[in-house]
Amino acid sequence: MTVTQEPAEPAAELAEQPYTYRRVELAEPDWRRFPGWRDVTEAQWRDAQWQRVHCVRNVKQLRALMGDLLEDRFYDDLVADQQELATMSMLLPPQMLNTMAPHAGTDPAKVTEAFYADPIRRYMLPVRSDRDPDWPSHPHSQRDSLHEAEMWVVEGLTHRYPTKVLAELLSTCPQYCGHCTRMDLVGNSTPQIDKHKLALKPVDRQDAMIDYLKRTPGVRDVVVSGGDVANVPWHQLEAFLMRLLDIETVRDIRLATKALAGLPQHWLQPKVVEGLARVGGTARRRGVNLAIHTHVNHAQSVTPLVAEATRAALDAGVRDVRNQGVLMRGVNDTPAQLLDLCFALQGEASILPYYFYMCDMIPNAEHWRLSVAEAQELQHAIMGYLPGYATPRIICDVPYVGKRWVHQLAEYDRERGISYWTKNYRTGIEHDDPEALRRRYPYYDPVSTLPAAGQQWWRENG
Ligand code: SF4
Secondary structure, eight states: OOOOOOOOOOOGGGGSOSSOOOOOOOOOOOGGGSGGGTTOOHHHHTOHHHHHHTOBOSHHHHHHHHTTSSOHHHHHHHHHHHHHTOSSOOOBOHHHHTTSSTTOOSOHHHHHHHHHHOHHHHHHSOOGGGSOSSOSSOTTOOTTTTOTGGGEEETTEEEEETTEEEEEOOSOOSSOOTTOTTTTTSSOOOSSOOOOOOOSOHHHHHHHHHHHHHHOTTOOEEEEESSOGGGSOHHHHHHHHHHHHTSTTOOEEEEEOTHHHHOHHHHTSHHHHHHHHHHHHHHHHTTOEEEEEEOOOSGGGOOHHHHHHHHHHHHTTOOEEEEEEEEOTTTSOSHHHHHHHHHIIIIISOOEEEEEEEOOOOTTOTTTOOOHHHHHHHHHHHTTTSOGGGSOEEEEEETTTEEEETTOOSEEETTTTEEEEOOSSOOTTOTTOTTTTTOOEEEEOOGGGSOHHHHHHHHHHO
């Protein structure tokens, strides 16, 4: 018997790519759509001081800005969150607020819905109903979940990796992100969280840091952070960077600033651009790699002003501007959201899409966190679209281990959502620990992502 086969029709899904790239030119949303900024001029908008003075810090200021655009239920939800769950206080520069719900129109019902759904709003202006109702915190969540303060060699200087340190120069930022991993220290206290305070005066802390680095030539890479370095008065930051550049063993300096996206006006001020050129020139002459690391989580944040500030920094002699975003549910948890952001950064703003961190295990963050399995799927889904050097790695920052690519785990209990990780160096507090390199270190998925049996296990054992 002869069997003939009909020529197969190609299945529709075979013809389509999971993601289609289309160039999207950057646009600054029109701030005049908010009643409180109806008369704000472009010159005011570009003024860093105007931006700082007009930050939104509380519900009253948000109401004054929005007029009738938001329904009362949103404010009630916001107040409930601030009183019951928020780990960060509210601080929103106009630039950042203006990237929320940019096309929502003027119908209050539609604007309210758009605000609820908005990815920037979801992490910069969290409301009570966003949070996980059953497990707002993981049983293993901690205030300083990465144990940075335990690894301080002098106040604010974390020596976690053999060749690298993190220098926290201050504990404030021009904007406060709801998911901040340094919620223990950064920002103002909230009803839930009494913040720790840095005790030393900035000048004494900086002296102690410089002294440690001079005494420790094995450290070659200094991340200068906070908080956000945009809140360090420029002359102080420049002086500190020049002192770092005087230490011959320091070969990489990275400035951590979300303000490049949240308040690009800061990085466009002539005194900052000129100062950066002095620092960049010195770094270049001494063969030191000076870079800016910023923190952008969604394509909506990448506006022409962000691109302009980035180019100003590159022209001033900064070798690279790189993005370290945070992976969060409802913000950037789909391949399309991640790729749209990466193409906006790489193609339109000259920012290298370097890392996405998994959101850390801090209190009340479970609604943002993804499981390691979800992060692995996302990593797979974004491969192959961007240039290899601009394809970001998704990173799990495992307590007492450090950054690991999400596929590097040693073992994974999917039912209970516990992954186990190993490491190949001792942190600063493990020189006397013979087991440090043989131990397996756990990391925990959000309980709500687990199968029923796993959730039951946590109800009984959590
Ligand atoms: S800018 Fe960075 S340090 Fe500041 S609140 Fe946001 S995540 Fe925390």
